Amino acid sequence: MKKDVLIIEDDDDIRYLIEYILKGALYKVRTGTSAKDLNDALAVKLPDIIILDIMLPDGNGIDLCKKIKGNGLTNHIPVIIMSAYQFSNVEDACAEAFINKPFGIHEVITAVEQVS
Numbered sequence: 001m002k003k004d005v006l007i008i009e010d011d012d013d014i015r016y017l018i019e020y021i022l023k024g025a026l027y028k029v030r031t032g033t034s035a036k037d038l039n040d041a042l043a044v045k046l047p048d049i050i051i052l053d054i055m056l057p058d059g060n061g062i063d064l065c066k067k068i069k070g071n072g073l074t075n076h077i078p079v080i081i082m083s084a085y086q087f088s089n090v091e092d093a094c095a096e097a098f099i100n101k102p103f104g105i106h107e108v109i110t111a112v113e114q115v116s
Helices: 012-023 035-044 061-070 105-115
Strands: 004-008 028-032 051-052 079-081 097-100
Touching: 004 012, 004 035, 004 079, 012 028, 012 105, 028 035, 035 061, 051 061, 051 105, 079 105, 097 105
Parallel strands: 004 028, 004 051, 051 079, 079 097
Antiparallel strands: none
16 A cells, blocks of 8 residues: 655645645545644644645744654654755755655656655
8 A cells, every 4th residue: 555645735726736646646645735734634643754835824844844853753754845946955954855846747756756
């Protein structure tokens, strides 16, 4: 069975597209639109992978990633950061991978498989 991926993205179209791509690749997918949704989802069940947008209505994805990586219960979860702004170093965002917007189908699948 493929892994459980949690997508936190406030743009409905982008979130739906990533969900569609990953479900098509047989991943189990949960979604949310905010930092609150991320925290709520982590309290219910830890995902295998988190895809996290940087600009959320109630938080910054980089800060949220650092919080995830600083918590002993969640620091093992690979995080993929998404943004329209390119990073020179993915580790600056404390993530295992980066998806640049706009993205292609293969970029999403490759990033998820890379951290699996």
